Amino acid sequence: MNKSDRLLAIVLVLQRKRTLRAEDLAATFETSVRTIYRDMQALSEAGVPVVGSPGQGYSLMEGFFLPPVRFTVEEAVALLIGADLVEQAFGKNYGHSARGVQRKVEALLSQEFIREVEGIRSTFRLLDIGEANQREREKQYAELLHEAILHRRKVRFRYRKTIPETDGNRESVRDAAPYGLVLARGVWTLLAFCDLRQDIRRFRLSRMSGLTMLEDSFDLPEHFSFDDYKPPDNRTLEVRLLVQPAIADQVLEAKSFYIEEMADHPDGVLVTLRVRQLEEISDWVLGLGANALVLEPPSLREKIREEAEKLLKRY
Numbered sequence: 001m002n003k004s005d006r007l008l009a010i011v012l013v014l015q016r017k018r019t020l021r022a023e024d025l026a027a028t029f030e031t032s033v034r035t036i037y038r039d040m041q042a043l044s045e046a047g048v049p050v051v052g053s054p055g056q057g058y059s060l061m062e063g064f065f066l067p068p069v070r071f072t073v074e075e076a077v078a079l080l081i082g083a084d085l086v087e088q089a090f091g092k093n094y095g096h097s098a099r100g101v102q103r104k105v106e107a108l109l110s111q112e113f114i115r116e117v118e119g120i121r122s123t124f125r126l127l128d129i130g131e132a133n134q135r136e137r138e139k140q141y142a143e144l145l146h147e148a149i150l151h152r153r154k155v156r157f158r159y160r161k162t163i164p165e166t167d168g169n170r171e172s173v174r175d176a177a178p179y180g181l182v183l184a185r186g187v188w189t190l191l192a193f194c195d196l197r198q199d200i201r202r203f204r205l206s207r208m209s210g211l212t213m214l215e216d217s218f219d220l221p222e223h224f225s226f227d228d229y230k231p232p233d234n235r236t237l238e239v240r241l242l243v244q245p246a247i248a249d250q251v252l253e254a255k256s257f258y259i260e261e262m263a264d265h266p267d268g269v270l271v272t273l274r275v276r277q278l279e280e281i282s283d284w285v286l287g288l289g290a291n292a293l294v295l296e297p298p299s300l301r302e303k304i305r306e307e308a309e310k311l312l313k314r315y
Contacts, residue, residue, distance in 0.1 A: 006029055009100060011060070013025070013107060015107050016107040021058075022058065025058070073120065076109060076117045080117065080121055087099060141188070142205060154177050154213075155175070156175050157211040159207055159208055176192035176193060177193040177218035180226040189203065189205070190204075234276055236274075237278065238273070238296065241292050246291060256284070258275050260273060282303055285304060
């Protein structure tokens with residue numbers, strides 16, 4: 001947090017807390033007590049009526065307030081929950097910024113309003129999905145990639161694919177020009193121009209390792225728009241499954257990107273998917289067990305049959 005932002009935040013905190021010691025402010029803003037003393041001097045010189053009481057702390061002169069910003073309960077809840085989400089999904093820099101937003105919003109609310117907002121906010125719970133170390137690494141990667149995007153610097157990383165290449169290799173080293181980051185369904189994805197493939201590709205951060213920012217710079221294509229970009233639809237293989245009602249919710253909650261439609265059927269639920277390669281979903285279909293029946297294509301039916309026979313021999 002730079003000095004000007006910290007000074008404003010201190011005023012907002014004092015408006016809400018009334019009286020705070022220098023040690024408390026230093027802990028809140030992760031700085032030294034000496035810095036807080038200098039900040040108080042700067043506020044006084046700027047005309048903010050800061051009152052220092054020995055043994056008690058700092059407060060604002062009665063009647064001083066910043067121009068009010070008014071929120072409805074719903075607006076305040078939206079801002080605070082949004083800040084919670086940012087703090088959870090992003091690295092430490094944006095996490096600190098999110099906490100700053102929360103302090104500023106809360107400082108503008110009356111105590112009665114805060115109780116009402118907190119009552120509603122307490123009915124929401126944002127869960128961090130996935131293994132802790134993996135999620136922390138993704139946050140760090142997202143932060144580094146965001147820096148590379150802002151400074152137009154290329155990146156290098158090892159990438160692990162779920163489907164092996166023709167030579168059986170699943171990993172490769174990629175140099176890429178990062179265009180933007182997408183967080184969808186809890187999954188971070190990088191949109192970048194891949195030097196190896198000479199095309200725009202998407203990379204899941206969870207499959208990256210050894211990410212570094214290079215000295216090489218890049219320029220965005222003249223007419224490229226990250227917001228408007230839509231990847232070419234090369235999912236040309238249609239798959240149709242008939243699943244038992246008992247697992248219909250399980251299939252729906254999987255939120256697979258490949259599912260295009262789910263429709264009621266006399267014998268269960270008809271699920272239509274569209275994929276690039278059958279290997280993308282064959283393991284998932286196997287995991288559904290006997291509760292799913294492959295209707296189309298025949299090649300997937302044969303693949304599932306072969307895997308089932310292997311499992312039977314093993315057990």
